[in-house]
Amino acid sequence: MLDVSDDNVLISASAGEDAPTPETGEVHVYRVNELGLERLSQEPGVHSAVRAGA
Numbered sequence: 837m838l839d840v841s842d843d844n845v846l847i848s849a850s851a852g853e854d855a856p857t858p859e860t861g862e863v864h865v866y867r868v869n870e871l872g873l874e875r876l877s878q879e880p881g882v883h884s885a886v887r888a889g890a
Contacts, residue, residue, distance in 0.1 A: 844868060845867070849864065850864070861882075862880055864876075864883050
C-alpha cells in the first residue's frame with residue numbers, strides 16, 4: 837500500500853522529448869513532498885491516480 841497523506845501531492849507527468857530517456861507516449865504518476873519527487877508507476881504505459889478524503 838502506498839503512503840499517501842495530506843503532506844504530499846500526486847501528479848501525472850511525461851518526461852518530454854528533451855529528456856535523456858523521453859519515454860515517448862508514456863505518462864507516469866509521481867508523489868511530491870518535502871523530500872522531493874518519487875515515481876510511483878513503474879511499468880510502461882499511461883498511468884493516473886485518484887485520491888479521496890477520509
